[in-house]
Amino acid sequence: METFLIVAVITVVLFLFMKGLFSFKNATQLTLRPFNEWIALAKGKNKKEREVMSHTILLETGSLLEKANIISQREFEKIFSGSSIYASDVIILTLITTHIQDHFSESSEFPLNESKQARIYFYNCFCRLYFEGFYSESSIYKGKDSLIAMARYANDKEQQPWD
Template sequence: MENFLIVAVIVIVLFLFMRGLFSFKNATQLTLRPFNEWIVLAKGESKKEREVMSHTVLLETGSLLEKANIISQSEFKKIFSGSRIYASDILILTLVTTHIQDHFSESSEFPLNESKQARIYFYNCFCRLYFEGFYSESNIYKGKESLIAMARYATDKEQQPWD
């Protein structure tokens, strides 16, 4: 009987581990889809799955930002990691901010093309925020400070719905 319980616990732990691994791999593959397709899929998922998808996009975006020598992956992770920040809220705030910027600037070095991969789309969004700035509380922040200000703004908020 004791051996059966040990085997059962091991099987359950393996199942949960593999489920998490496949969920992450699926989320990574979704970042290769066009942004317009990715956003539709994200809206249709549960809060938990949307959070996994959003976290994965942030990781992929951080990797691209590091390759472009804008900010290191570890610094990017530090800014947006924490139990008091939802990755999905960071992405919503990023989208809202960059779309507002579209209305005020005639052109940008980082065009937003919804048919590009989701990770490229968010890379361009974060580049805009980094170089063009983030406006919050009567201040405009640029560079790394813009990302920190955005994370601070999203901290301790209730998770927002994606309606």
């Protein structure tokens, strides 16, 4: 009886571990899809799945920013890794901010093409925020400060719906 119980517990733990691993792997594969497809998939997911997708896209974006020598992935993750910041809220805030910037700027070095991979799309969004700035409370923040200001804005808020 004890052996059966131990085997059952180990099986459940392995199942949960593998489920989490495959969930992350699936989210990583989704970053390779075009942005417009990624966003449609994210909207259709529940809050937890959307959070995994958003967290994964932030990790992928951080990696691309580091490869471009803009900001190290460790610094990028540190900015958005607070326990009171939802990755999905950061993604929505990024999209809203860059959409507003589109209306005020005539051109940008970082074009947003919805048919590009989701991780490339968000890389361009974060480059815009980094170089062109983030507006908050009648102030403009640029560089690393723009990312910090954005994280502060998203901090301690309830997770926003994507409706």
